[in-house]
Structure formats: structure tokens, C-alpha cells
Amino acid sequence: MSKRDFLTVTDFTRSELDSLFDLAVRMKRNRSGLRPFGGGSAALVFKKPSLRTRASFDVGVHELGGHPMYITDQEIGLGKRESVYDIAQVLSRFVRLIMIRTFEHSEVEELAAAATVPVVNGLTNSYHPCQIIADLLTVYEHKGHIDGLTISYLGDGNNVAHSWLKAAERYDITLRIGTVAENDPDPEILDHARTHAIGRVEVVREPLAAADGADVLYTDVWASMGQKDRAEENRRRLAAFQINEELLAAAAQDAIVLHCLPANRGEEITDAVMDGPQSRVFDEAENRLHAQKAIMHALLAGFDE
Ligand code: CP
Ligand code: NVA
Numbered sequence: 001m002s003k004r005d006f007l008t009v010t011d012f013t014r015s016e017l018d019s020l021f022d023l024a025v026r027m028k029r030n031r032s033g034l035r036p037f038g039g040g041s042a043a044l045v046f047k048k049p050s051l052r053t054r055a056s057f058d059v060g061v062h063e064l065g066g067h068p069m070y071i072t073d074q075e076i077g078l079g080k081r082e083s084v085y086d087i088a089q090v091l092s093r094f095v096r097l098i099m100i101r102t103f104e105h106s107e108v109e110e111l112a113a114a115a116t117v118p119v120v121n122g123l124t125n126s127y128h129p130c131q132i133i134a135d136l137l138t139v140y141e142h143k144g145h146i147d148g149l150t151i152s153y154l155g156d157g158n159n160v161a162h163s164w165l166k167a168a169e170r171y172d173i174t175l176r177i178g179t180v181a182e183n184d185p186d187p188e189i190l191d192h193a194r195t196h197a198i199g200r201v202e203v204v205r206e207p208l209a210a211a212d213g214a215d216v217l218y219t220d221v222w223a224s225m226g227q228k229d230r231a232e233e234n235r236r237r238l239a240a241f242q243i244n245e246e247l248l249a250a251a252a253q254d255a256i257v258l259h260c261l262p263a264n265r266g267e268e269i270t271d272a273v274m275d276g277p278q279s280r281v282f283d284e285a286e287n288r289l290h291a292q293k294a295i296m297h298a299l300l301a302g303f304d305e
Contacts, residue, residue: 004299005112005119007105009129009166012298017136017170019303024137024287024294026305034293036301037066040096044122047073047102048225052261053122053130056288057099064293064300069095079107088114097296103226118299120292125159125226126186131260132163134291136171138284139216142256147172147199152214152251154178154207154241155268156234157185158227160220160260165193165201172199178210179203180237207240211250218258219243219268235267244270248278256280 042061061068098119105126112119168175194201204210223231257279
């Protein structure tokens with residue numbers, strides 16, 4: 001079998017995703033039962049800061065019987081001190097899997113093409129697929145299913161929104177993006193999702209209409225890493241899309257609220273909602289661990305135990 005990478009949600013088929021969630025649920029019940037690393041190592045390469053991704057991959061690799069090696073770009077100078085190709089070749093001689101968080105998505109594609117071991121995208125400017133797998137797992141746990149739900153993503157049309165658009169190509173959901181035109185997702189990714197969605201992809205300009213009847217209200221920071229120069233204008237443009245008690249009241253009565261974190265409390269989400277009874281944000285954060293353990297297991301040893 002040739003090596004597999006996980007760079008976007010659509011790298012897995014629907015039936016593989018279904019198996020992945022079964023595996024993640026089982027792994028959550030029995031945290032250290034499977035050891036696909038068998039004493040091998042994983043390189044965790046970070047060009048941007050992280051709490052959840054770093055902690056969940058570090059702990060996850062350990063629980064899967066491996067040694068996690070945290071590497072910052074300050075040390076290796078990806079593409080500067082040494083070419084991406086050479087780094088991929090060298091790391092592949094030492095480790096069984098590479099996780100990378102960086103800016104340009106093309107850099108992860110280049111790394112994956114050159115590495116002889118699986119590469120996992122731990123966030124690029126374009127996508128955050130591991131996040132969406134953890135989010136879908138959280139939705140599945142709290143709603144019992146994913147198909148048929150309305151997911152309203154409110155705020156900046158960023159990497160996380162893009163990965164939700166990819167999820168719409170695998171699940172029969174209504175994905176509603178509530179934002180202003182200036183903060184729309186990338187038009188190519190949006191068009192592709194509109195054409196290939198199993199359910200529906202909608203872009204809604206009015207915040208209450210965007211939240212109306214939603215099963216899941218989702219948001220992310222208004223200015224992503226590497227784009228903090230846009231913070232002020234995004235704050236102005238996106239203020240009406242803040243997830244607060246008024247917007248939450250427009251959603252379904254049993255709606256849950258998700259946020260990939262880190263949050264800017266008081267901007268894209270209020271304390272009252274984030275700490276309120278419908279918030280599942282910390283279950284979602286925990287699920288990064290279980291989801292990524294299932295992803296790593298799938299790439300190293302397949303989707304079944
Ligand atoms: N959600 C997420 O990826 O968090 P970190 O940036 O802390 O890893
Ligand atoms: N969109 C955010 C996600 C952080 C997990 C960012 O890229 O900074």
C-alpha cells in the first residue's frame with residue numbers, strides 16, 4: 001500500500017470518515033489500547049504557535065506507542081536553512097509520521113510529495129482539517145448523527161471555514177456561512193464546495209438569518225495567525241456576527257456552540273455563551289486528541305483496529 005497523507009478533509013472518503021469516527025470513539029473509551037507507532041517517532045513541525053495542536057499530537061503520539069519530537073521552524077528554517085525536499089527526505093529516515101503547521105498550503109503539499117512517511121496538516125493559511133475532524137466527532141457525540149444538520153459558521157471566511165466547506169463535500173449538511181462579502185471564503189474553495197456539496201452551502205449576510213434554526217453555531221477568531229494586521233477592520237465588519245445570547249436564541253433550542261479556540265472572548269463570542277449550557281468548546285478541544293489519534297492510526301495501520 002502506498003503511503004497516505006492527510007492534508008484536507010476530502011483526502012478521506014465518506015466510508016473512511018465513518019470508520020475513522022468509529023475508531024476515534026473506541027480510542028476515546030480506551031485511551032492507550034492501540035500502539036501503531038510501535039516505539040517509532042513522529043516529527044511535529046511548527047511554524048506558528050499552538051496549544052491544542054501541539055498538546056494533542058504530543059500526547060496522542062505518546063499514547064499510540066510513539067515518541068513525539070517537537071521541532072520549531074526557528075531551528076530547521078524550512079525552505080530557508082534547508083529546502084523542504086531535503087528536510088522531508090531526512091525526517092523520513094528518522095520518523096514514521098510528520099505533522100506540520102505552517103503558512104502556505106503549498107509548502108505542506110511539497111513536504112508530503114517529498115516525504116516517504118505520512119504527512120498530516122496541522123493547519124495552513126488555507127485549511128485546518130484535523131480541527132474539523134474533531135469538530136465532526138463532537139457533533140456526532142452530542143447529536144448522534146451529522147447528516148441532516150444545519151451548521152452555521154459565523155465570522156471570518158478563513159482556513160477553518162474552508163475545512164468546513166470540504167466537510168460539506170462528504171456529509172449531507174446545510175453549511176451556512178454568515179459573514180460580510182469582504183470576509184467571504186476563498187471563491188475557488190467556495191465554488192468547488194457549492195458544486196460538490198452533498199447537502200447545501202449557503203452564504204448569508206444577515207446575522208440572525210444565518211443563525212436561524214441552526215443545530216450548531218460555530219465561530220473562530222476574526223483575525224487568524226499571520227493576518228493580525230486585519231484585526232481592526234475585521235472587528236468592525238464582523239461585529240454583528242458575534243455569537244451572543246441574541247444570536248443563540250435564533251438557533252435551534254438544542255443547538256450546541258463550538259469554537260476551535262483560541263478565542264478572543266468578547267469579540268467573536270461572549271463569555272455568557274462560551275461558558276453557557278449550550279457550549280461544547282472544551283469537549284471539542286479534548287476531541288482533538290481522540291480524532292488525531294484515529295487519523296494517525298488510519299495512516300499508519302489502517303482504519304480498523
Ligand atoms: N484549535 C487549534 O488548532 O488550537 P491551537 O492553535 O492552540 O493549536
Ligand atoms: N483561523 C485560526 C485558527 C486557529 C486554530 C488561525 O489560523 O489562526
